[in-house]
Amino acid sequence: MNTVKTINEVRNQVKVWKKEGYSIALVPTMGSLHAGHASLISRAAKENEKVVVSIFVNPIQFGPSEDLDSYPRDLNKDEIVCEGAGADLIFAPKATEMYYKDIEASVSVKELAAGLCGAKRPNHFAGVCTVVSKLFNIIPADKAYFGQKDAQQLAIIKRMVRDLNFDIEIIGCPIIREKDGLAKSSRNVYLSPEERQAALILNKSLTKCREALSNGERSTNLLKEIIKAQIQTETLARIDYIEIVDALSLDAIDFANKPILVAIAIYIGKTRLIDNFIYEA
Incomplete structure (x- = not known):
């Protein structure tokens, strides 16, 4: 090489x-x-x-x-x-x-x-x-x-x-994750040990949303509130955005009755991290 x-x-x-x-x-x-x-x-x-x-x-x-x-x-x-x-x-x-x-x-x-x-x-x-x-x-x-x-x-x-x-x-x-669920990112090196632990809130909040979808919830406003509530349990986390959009057009939607992209951006301290998943309705 x-x-x-x-x-x-x-x-x-x-x-x-x-x-x-x-x-x-x-x-x-x-x-x-x-x-x-x-x-x-x-x-x-x-x-x-x-x-x-x-x-x-x-x-x-x-x-x-x-x-x-x-x-x-x-x-x-x-x-x-x-x-x-x-x-x-x-x-x-x-x-x-x-x-x-x-x-x-x-x-x-x-x-x-x-x-x-x-x-x-x-x-x-x-x-x-x-x-x-x-x-x-x-x-x-x-x-x-x-x-x-x-x-x-x-x-x-x-x-x-x-x-x-x-x-x-x-x-x-596909996204590659650490064993504890944190998405691999070049910016993870910025995190202190405490912030590294706090960063797990990204995957935890998306898991809560995925569970709600699996249980039949389709209102994107309610799904975003589920994510928000989970993130707010972590004091070191600051929300940049929480969005649920059409997986192809990236247009905002009210109901998850088609393939969707659930995407979040969160600041952990000064470090901005992103994560997402696609759900096939």
């Missing part, structure tokens, strides 16, 4: 693989890799002959008060995770390699980005769509793999690929 840092290097290698007839997968990441990322890479390796992992902390998807400077970075550790999971090549460019100083073009998916995390993080998904579009152009893979934990991002990427006719298949992969 090799690590390259320029667009020309990764393009040249992928061209060789294409000429030799290999199927190619792309796993876009921002590094600080954990078992969730490893699961994406492993699946990509099982389903394709060559796997490229991009590691790039994308500056244009961070807001002015967000954690760009402090976002965890450890390329050496990431290389070990990638090699162990079956990657063939890492593309780890600097921001100056990915963006011209006078860049003007960008890509956005407006309606799907309007709610959930998009309502709280203006321009975030335009930054995501722009960098992912660039990666798709730089690395013409057959498939790209994304985690379901970022459910809105996954929906937006799928719509962008459809609307702009990218010749790539988007594969969504």
Whole structure:
């Protein structure tokens, strides 16, 4: 496995693989890799002959008060995770390699980005769509793999690929959790031991909602109140949002009589964590 840092290097290698007839997968990441990322890479390796992992902390998807400077970075550790999971090549460019100083073009998916995390993080998904579009152009893979934990991002990427006719298949992969239920996240490293314990409230609150759905509750307002009540039992937790939306359109709905996405964002101390599940009505 090799690590390259320029667009020309990764393009040249992928061209060789294409000429030799290999199927190619792309796993876009921002590094600080954990078992969730490893699961994406492993699946990509099982389903394709060559796997490229991009590691790039994308500056244009961070807001002015967000954690760009402090976002965890450890390329050496990431290389070990990638090699162990079956990657063939890492593309780890600097921001100056990915963006011209006078860049003007960008890509956005407006309606799907309007709610959930998009309502709280203006321009975030335009930054995501722009960098992912660039990666798709730089690395013409057959498939790209994304985690379901970022459910809105996954929906937006799928719509962008459809609307702009990218010749790539988007594969969504299940959330990977710790043994105690906390969703794997690069931001979990920010949590103190006390906050780490408090963060379990995300999965606990979603479990309460899932139980209510299984028992026949369909009012989304009541389901959101169930989640809210559970979260409020944890003093270190502060709600950013609780939403229940159509799983495909991400539109708000009053009754869960179709496939739904139940999504939450919670601050534990200063750390913002997200979690979700999809329920097939």
